Amino acid sequence: MRRPILTQASRPLTFEIDAINERGEIVPTAIAGEHPLTLYVDKREIVTLMTLGAAPEALALGYLRNQRLIGSLDEVAGIQVDWEVNAVAVTTRHGNGVAANRMERRTVTTGCGQGTVFGDLMDEIDTLKLPTDAHLTEAGLYGLLEAVRHHESIYKQAGAVHGCALVSNSGTHSDILMFVEDVGRHNAVDAIAGQMWLDGLDGGDKIFYTTGRLTSEMVIKTAQMGIPCLVSRSGLTQMGWELAKRIGMTMIGRAQGKHYLLFSGEERFSR
Template sequence: MSQLKNFISLPITKVVKDRTYPQDDRVVQEVPVTLFLNDEEFVTLVCSPQHLRELAVGFLCSEGILQQPSDLHYLSVNEKEGIIKINATAGQAEKQFLKRYITSCCGRGRSSFYFINDARSMSRINSHISITPYQVWNLTTQLESMSTLFQNTGGVHNAALCTPENVVVFFEDIGRHNAVDKIFGHCFLKTIQMNDKILVFSGRISSEILIKVAKMNIPILVSRSAPTALAVNMANELGMTVVGFARDNRFNIYTNPRRIII
């Protein structure tokens, strides 16, 4: 369990119409964490200061560096210093990785994710899992009720790996990509099967998020927000079902509606 708080209270001035009020507000924490891979500085991640072990492993899984449990040889986390050390089997993915600084929004610098070839290099997802509209709304309700850090601060995204009935794994983070990576890392470390699960997500479904979920071999991605056109195109190509705007007893099915049983 992390010893670092996930939010702090700060004095603020609240403005309502033409009046000001002094009060305290809860503000989410944000920390830089440097990952050393095979004794070399590899990347700095900016994230919420919890579940750093899962974040580091999930990030390396997303980058294709960790592909099976035997690839991971050593892992240590120093929360106080913001340092994670991992020894892993070296491969082509590590050699081709471009060192870069990754911000909490994770947009700039992730060069590989801007190319649709990143999706075309993966296999289509074949899964017979299905879900009803009621189950979609039930899972999004569960996600919202579990999002205590968001309720306290409004400053994080959340993601959950689910069966059609219940949440199996849940994480929150200031970064959309980090929340998904934490799920990836947890499942890798615990050897949890993902191709019969659903990912429920609070944020926008961008191409980067879609590719991460595809690499996890998850067939259904549900979000309370919108997808991008590139993400929809990739989902069609990869055989994934994408559901957006899942809230208030409604949602849109953008791809592969056969998995939504109405």
């Protein structure tokens, strides 16, 4: 078996930013990296994967293997990663790329890292406008966390799911307006977006809560719904943080009980 020629282009896995905790203290906080990596096979674009960047060459090869797009390692001549353009180029020995019949039927799974629509979303990010007069109080945040804690859920019964909630923001307390669970958090947020559209609901006076981590795609989808405040019990990624700051979203993570970290949009939040 011939081994392909590989670059060794891993990226730093964590980055440190300043967050503000429930006592108003600035806390240096490590966050995970998140990078788009567009996969090309013989110059044909296949997919954009969102990745930590630890082993991009192995990621590209494994994706092609698990999607059955490449049948044998012998077919692969080389894998070259270029983070300047966020791309990985796979070159085959025959130079014919992926067989057309292997690309005809593809299913996007419930996994969290395959950002197949990332490019289209990023093209629209600067057109998204969030209300500047929205305000979130600490009392409202605690009310949200308490409401979520008492909400009956599939997760409590069976685990293995993510939950998302659309929550009212009256300033002093919060009520759950919708709560959706699914095997992937992106399915849950999409279901809420669809129901908001059906019901003609505006997002400007709402809070979005998710059990999952705050990635770039989660930030963009929340902004597309016009919701200015995003809360999670989990952490966030570097790109999620950068996009939240870029569009002026108030983003709070690691929120459980009376603990939270405010990552962006502090001008909209009052303790």
